[in-house]
Amino acid sequence: MAGQIHHIEFYVSNLVRTINFWEWFLLELGYTRYQKWDKGISWKLDDAYIVFVQAEDRFLDVSYHRCRVGLNHLAFYAKSRHHVDEITNLLLEKGITILYSDKHPFAGGEKHYAVYFEDPDRMKVELVAP
Structure with missing residues (x-):
């Protein structure tokens, strides 16, 4: 471990x-x-x-942004491409914006099947097909 x-x-x-x-x-x-x-x-x-x-509360005056120094995003494995599609549909149903939607699901390249979105504090989250 x-x-x-x-x-x-x-x-x-x-x-x-x-x-x-x-x-x-x-x-x-x-x-x-x-x-x-x-x-x-x-x-x-x-x-x-x-x-x-x-x-x-005393630390809430500075908001997070993934392009500043620090964590950019979390990436998780999906079960399959179909799982990425299912999660994408759930995100849309929940009103969550898909990042790079003009290139979805290949925003990371032609061999990288994934969905990208942001959490409430604007941290980018990625779900990648194996």
Whole structure:
């Protein structure tokens, strides 16, 4: 297990909005709810987990942007191209904008079948077919 990701933790501007956005997606990918407390929540898949924590009010004056120094995006494997298409349809039903829609599903290149979108704090998320 040396070198594998143990967990990833994000501070978010609105925990309720974040849970509403991420929960359905992570459950769709096979994650299960792992921990929940007043200021945070996590979901786990195998031995790794993703944590979202409510940022303190005093830190909300600077918003996140994926093109600044720091994390650009998270990319997850889908089960198949069909799974990418299913998730894309769910995103659209939920009113979530597909990034690079003019090139979808090949925005990452002709051999890279994926959907790109943003979470409520504008972090880019990618779902890639194997």
